[in-house]
Amino acid sequence: MTLDAVLFYVFAAVAVASALVVVGQRSPAYSAFALIVTLCSLSAVFGLLGSPFIAVLQVVVYAGAIMVLFLFVLMLLDVKREERPRGRGWALKATAIALGSVLVVQVGTVLAALGPVPGAFRASTRQVARLLFSAPYLYVFEASSILILAALVGAVVLAKSDS
Amino acid sequence: MTGGPDLVTPALLLSLGLFAIGAVGVFLRRNVITVFMCIELMLNAVNLAFVAFSRARATLDGQVLVFFVLTVAAAEAAVGLAIIIAAQRHKDTLDVDSFNLMKW
Numbered sequence: 001m002t003l004d005a006v007l008f009y010v011f012a013a014v015a016v017a018s019a020l021v022v023v024g025q026r027s028p029a030y031s032a033f034a035l036i037v038t039l040c041s042l043s044a045v046f047g048l049l050g051s052p053f054i055a056v057l058q059v060v061v062y063a064g065a066i067m068v069l070f071l072f073v074l075m076l077l078d079v080k081r082e083e084r085p086r087g088r089g090w091a092l093k094a095t096a097i098a099l100g101s102v103l104v105v106q107v108g109t110v111l112a113a114l115g116p117v118p119g120a121f122r123a124s125t126r127q128v129a130r131l132l133f134s135a136p137y138l139y140v141f142e143a144s145s146i147l148i149l150a151a152l153v154g155a156v157v158l159a160k161s162d163s
Numbered sequence: 164m165t166g167g168p169d170l171v172t173p174a175l176l177l178s179l180g181l182f183a184i185g186a187v188g189v190f191l192r193r194n195v196i197t198v199f200m201c202i203e204l205m206l207n208a209v210n211l212a213f214v215a216f217s218r219a220r221a222t223l224d225g226q227v228l229v230f231f232v233l234t235v236a237a238a239e240a241a242v243g244l245a246i247i248i249a250a251q252r253h254k255d256t257l258d259v260d261s262f263n264l265m266k267w
Contacts, residue, residue, distance in 0.1 A: 008170050012177045019181050019204055023188035028196045035200050038181075042207055049174055049218045054210075054229050061233050062207070066240045070200065073244045077251055079196060092190065100183060107179045117168035118221040131223045132230060144234045151238035158245035161252070 008048045015041040026081045032070050039063045053125040174215035182208035195250070195259045199243055206236050 014037065021034035039062045047055035132141060181204060188201030210229045217225025247257070254261055 005170065008173065012173065015177065016180055016184070019184045022197075022200060022204060023184055023191065025197075028194050028200075031197050031200055035204065038204065039207065042181075042211060045174065045177070045211065046214050049170060049214050051214050051217065051226050051229075054214055054226050057230065057233055058207075058210075061237060062203075066203065066237055069240055069244055070196065073248060074196060076248065077196075077257065079194065079257060096187070096190070099186075103179060103183065107175060111172055111175060114171065114219055117171050117219050119168060121168075121218060121221045123217070123223050123226055128223055128226050128230075132227050137227050140231060144231060147238050148234065151241050155241040155245035158242065159248045 004048055008045060011041040011044040011048070014038075015045065028079045029071075029074050032067060032074060035070075036063050036067050039067065050121045051123050051128075053123065053128045168218075171215050171219045174211060174218070178208045178211040178215065180208075181205075181211065193258050193260065195247055195257050195262070196244075198259055199240075199247070203236065203240070206232060 018034045018037040018041070022031045022038060025031045025034060039058060043055045043058040043063070046052075046058055131137060185201045185204035185208060188204065189198050192198050192201065210232055213225040213229045213232070215225075217223060217229075250262055251257055
């Protein structure tokens with residue numbers, strides 16, 4: 001096994017373990033910190049898959065900006081621990097098993113149709129930026145800036161107190 | 164870090180696992196903020212699948228899509244958390260089952 005593969009499995013295990021903590025933890029603050037661990041180890045996985053740009057973006061935007069927003073809201077709202085988990089009826093379980101098996105079949109189909117994977121691959125930031133700022137994606141990029149502006153104004157309006 | 168070709172299948176399986184864990188969390192947790200974090204987890208699983216496909220095809224379109232998913236996730240987190248603050252102010256609780264005004 002190469003060093004890349006060893007690192008991949010280590011970070012994948014950390015990601016799955018901390019994701020289980022996110023879901024299993026009753027205190028939202030601990031969930032948030034576990035989610036930060038998941039996001040950072042996923043960033044390492046992105047790097048190992050040959051996309052350093054996305055890896056850095058993951059740490060800066062997700063772990064840096066979005067999770068800080070979450071922690072601010074958690075501090076603001078005085079969140080309590082959950083007393084009990086939600087009810088789990090048999091209908092919910094049956095639906096979960098059905099949807100889960102659909103997901104497994106979908107991924108299995110994709111894996112079967114994957115074909116040979118090309119050898120060494122590393123996407124530099126320059127290459128990603130060239131694609132991002134060229135014809136089809138450029139319009140989406142500009143539209144997303146409008147989306148961000150709308151979200152900014154919307155968040156301020158929604159969170160503002162009436163007084 | 165050249166990204167070994169043998170990592171694509173494990174990456175897709177990891178993506179599947181993380182998506183499933185996030186979905187279970189959305190249905191299991193009562194606290195609306197934790198539910199929201201589980202949704203972020205599912206978004207990340209999808210991002211991982213995009214990166215893995217980008218690696219499998221040696222194209223960059225998957226990474227550009229991840230960029231847009233990140234942008235939309237940031238906007239979604241800002242608006243969603245603002246809605247949570249407004250809802251908490253209105254109902255004085257964060258229990259997802261108490262937000263049932265628009266249910267029939």
